[in-house]
């Protein structure tokens with residue numbers, strides 16, 4: 263006997279309410295949204311946002327979910343592109359109490375959960391940190407109260423490339439996560455920092471950095487790479503050349519350049 | 521007053537938007553915006569495909585197949601195609617110039633070798649990605665195997681050496697790094713479709729995700 267195939271239901275558009283619009287860096291802000299009827303999500307998924315002007319003109323963009331599935335309130339972190347149509351509106355205009363139309367969660371591939379196990383290697387460029395932060399926040403929430411052995415089963419490392427120290431998104435929160443978790447490492451590299459106080463890495467992500475920080479291919483890490491296209495291309499192909507299984511290297515690209 | 525009447529009317533308070541140029545507005549499907557760049561969408565590393573080892577196969581449900589090398593494919597009648605393309609991540613690029621071999625040509629050549637079409641197609645790529653399409657979307661001058669864009673060989677990150685080109689559907693259906701078209705009696709979800717994207721993907725009906733329309 264065959265059951266009738268389930269008719270998939272469309273991902274509904276919903277009206278979210280802005281609870282908060284807070285600064286992360288000079289160019290990025292986080293919107294905390296209340297989304298009535300939100301069905302829940304997995305770390306790494308995104309939403310589509312739809313804006314409608316007075317005359318009915320509409321446009322849409324995708325934004326990764328920054329918050330863990332475990333937390334109340336859906337967080338989006340948006341980088342302001344000066345000549346952009348949508349990001350300046352979300353960053354500069356939206357304020358508490360405003361409505362934002364969105365639908366989601368979307369995407370079933372660029373997702374990770376502690377049930378998938380570790381090791382976990384994350385490589386981010388700029389605002390590409392957003393879906394990876396959802397993974398780290400989820401990991402922290404899911405492992406709260408876990409034993410040392412349970413933590414050691416899903417160790418995680420983040421290699422995060424930013425232009426400057428001040429442009430590192432979630433900098434303090436990342437430091438706090440590391441401080442409370444010996445199985446998490448966060449490595450920053452700064453590509454345009456001019457200050458002399460930064461003694462860490464100062465170049466784009468390259469082979470020697472990955473050899474040192476990404477797990478070895480033998481450890482079969484789950485790899486997620488997100489950022490501008492050139493960064494994603496370079497990191498993903500370098501990892502494959504270093505012997506990582508291409509099927510375990512998942513990528514997401516936010517935009518044409520950067 | 522901050523209010524939620526945006527919710528009732530659907531208008532986003534304070535959003536002006538950037539209208540597409542009058543001449544091009546009718547070419548933008550719902551929710552899309554025009555870009556002049558050529559962004560990249562793929563789920564993993566770009567596979568390295570050597571031309572010496574490249575091949576394209578058409579296979580049918582009975583297991584028969586026809587296969588061509590790079591040189592054989594390049595020697596087939598070529599067409600020039602100028603089309604608008606629409607990516608599910610919201611960008612559209614107008615008047616993109618492609619060159620390649622029509623699927624109609626390949627289907628005719630395969631038929632000479634006893635390989636017959638079926639109502640559905642699973643397009644398979646180097647690297648293992650797949651996407652499914654109805655045969656009707658690939659024939660009658662609607663789809664090509666493209667190896668050249670804007671007058672240059674197709675770059676690996678854009679799907680080179682060759683990709684499927686089905687410009688009237690969302691661009692993930694234009695499988696990059698194509699190596700096989702498998703004709704099938706039943707529709708079977710490909711990689712993107714299993715992961716939440718639409719079985720058909722018509723941008724004018726905004727069929728982005730599973731369940732749309």
Ligand SMILES: Cc1cc2nc3c(=O)[nH]c(=O)nc-3n(C[C@H](O)[C@H](O)[C@H](O)COP(=O)(O)OP(=O)(O)OC[C@H]3O[C@@H](n4cnc5c(N)ncnc54)[C@H](O)[C@@H]3O)c2cc1C
Nearest residue numbers: 323324325326340341346347348349392516517519520609
């Ligand atoms: C799956 C997915 C998830 C995303 N998640 C996020 C996220 O979490 N946070 C976030 O800030 N953005 C994210 N983006 C990017 C976002 O969807 C928009 O593309 C971005 O906000 C720009 O929109 P805009 O309307 O402001 O600019 P547009 O008006 O679309 O573009 C303005 C100019 O900027 C260029 N441009 C567009 N995008 C970028 C970019 N990313 N980098 C550099 N130049 C660009 C365009 O080519 C154009 O010249 C995501 C994109 C995708 C596909």
